[in-house]
Amino acid sequence: MPFSNTHNATKMKFTADQELPDLSKHNNHMAKVLTREMYAKLREKQTTSGFTLDDIIQTGVDNPGHPFIMTVGCVAGDEETYEVFKDLLDPVIQDRHGGYKPTDKHKTDLNPDNLKGGDDLDPNYVLSSRVRTGRSIRGFCLPPHCSRGERRAIEKLAVEGLGALDGDLKGKYYALKNMTEEEQQQLIDDHFLFDKPVSPLLLASGMGRDWPDARGIWHNDNKTFLVWINEEDHLRVISMQKGGNMKEVFKRFCTGLTKIESLFKTKGHEFMWNEHLGYILTCPSNLGTGLRGGVHVKLPHLSKHEKFGEALKKLRLQKRGTGGVDTAAVGGIFDISNADRLGFSEVELVQMVVDGVKLLIEMEKRLEKGQSIDDLMPAQK
């Protein structure tokens, strides 16, 4: 459903120049790519469900960005968005995903046996391990655009599918609107629950509408496999546990995802996927694998070293604070994860994390002993 005035009914009475957003103070991927000519050409279009150019870019218009952090500045409202508006989204994707071309193909590999090692990250340093991704249910609009009816239908389908999981994946669904405040706080403290949306990046794209209707969290009894429903994507799938056994985390991740996918298929549904963009998600930054695999790891010495940033870059890793994106590190503990999402398979990305974190820990140990790490600096992956 259109929100605010992102639909085109009145807009087309005015010229492109009259409607063109002022992006002169903006610093996000959308603003870098959207020219006056592109705006004029694309503003007439809409997807079958009525998603328009302004729908896509509203969040980027409303959030000029930060001089140092480059946000994406655009979202998709349905699967078709990436086709109908490829003139805008292809260059954004190329810029965001390290030169990924419109003709490139993305490889999906969810076979955990292909991961080498990963079961022995030093638990003295690695506090926890986690892999997450997202999935969208084909045929439905994405969170910026879905109506209440659609969102509820997505919730129903997801809960039915997840309800059929068994073994160590057997679990329970907690709808946000039925949760008590205590349950909710417990889940937040356990790092299981997603925030009430406060980020203007999310709110400006319409993802916060009707909160908390049809939102919820499903997790298995062991609390090692979690699914978020209707937050920034239809489904966010998370496998996590304390300690450094990333291999086990990834195995559960792959098993769970594969099972969920086949359960959906038995009900006549499938995930949004194509061989160019991999799994289709709301934010162009999460295309491909949509995978962020990472650890919370203690690196008090290394994090103060001048070559820390360079090492991460070479390993294709990214650091965040332990509160997640946009938070600061606390007590020398960092969230280290893969920087890429598209153009590498799931196995390849988790392999990078496993190998990279091992190396970072080695560097940390050297620095503890006052030794140099120069010989350990890796080549660019």
Add this chain to the structure above:
Amino acid sequence: MASTFSRMLMGRRTAMLLASLGTGALATGYLMSDVNHAAVIDRTKLFPPSSDYPDLRKHNNCMASHLTPAIYCRLRDKLTPSGWSLDQCIQTGVDNPGHPFIKTVGMVAGDEESYEIFSDIFDAVIKERHNGYDPRTMKHHTDLDSSKVTHGQFDERYVLSSRVRTGRSIRGLSLPPACTRAERREVERVATMALSGLKGDLAGRYYRLTEMTEQEQQRLIDDHFLFDKPVSPLLTCAGMARDWPDARGIWHNFDKTFLIWINEEDHTRVISMEKGGNMKRVFERFCRGLKEVEKLIQERGWEFMWNERLGYILTCPSNLGTGLRAGVHVRLPHLSKDPRFNKILDNLRLQKRGTGGVDTAAVGDVFDISNLDRIGRSEVELVQLVIDGVNYLIDCEKRLEKSQDIKVPPPVSQFRK
């Protein structure tokens, strides 16, 4: 295109088939020239109104009190001529359940036609919010002849400042929740062009938000002239903050006694204010300024949104009618502690707020006292009501200072007879 169109009408299965074909058939999308509102509406047929009806069980706002499933079903698929829907009107009320003690309105208009097309819900909300004003049967009377007002000079040992505000919308352009960037810029252009024609004590200058320095902006905020960057979810959920700060600004005369806010919660908010207690002069300037601006836009073929059912049309139903809030900052240290204070205010049809405006607390016994009503009484009547009421409050305060007793006045009638 016609065949693709008829495929869409065949139902859910078809929509999914189309989607799963990848997008070969649909790669170019639909050009607006081929598709009208029907394309958007057809999607909603996949989900009947009952599936979209919002869950309002935990909500406490006027919209939630009156939006029955029957009304929702009847209105969901209607659109105003510019394409605005019921869901868009109510989104702010769905997203903001409200507070157990403060009842918010919970819906906004996207354009003048919203109040007609969705009158089934708007009329009920208006009636509740405006304490019984029934737009179906009653008429609203406009009177901006400030010469009719009497006793409008307050005792300045008590009244620190006087202020009258209202809003005006420019007919033919969508309101802030719905306006496109071009429409918003057009509002700015029409309004500032008119304001630049003001002369004498009304002559002034426009400060566009995108061109203001941070210092200028802070100065205007400190002077209580500038509006906030929108952070209230009531505003942001209604879409009023889109494209901020594009085409927003403030105009004020050189004396800083007449101010216009452009494209905040309404097309224009008009404010007359000064230190001290000369409400008569404040109101005189208010009326003169409004009439001048109206004349100036009419010369160019524009007019304000107004009708005799609802008076001046503004974004929020709570501001219909006069859209007028006339008030003072007044010191009432004794009276405010008297247990009869609230009853006195109620009977005088006055409202108290803290000196920071709505939702703030009073500081140092200084209160913001203003009219409770907006519709069903004219501007002159409401300002007179405030003048008479505040004079009464000051009288009570003086009596209590001398330890004399005060009386609760009889209730003032709400609507004009």
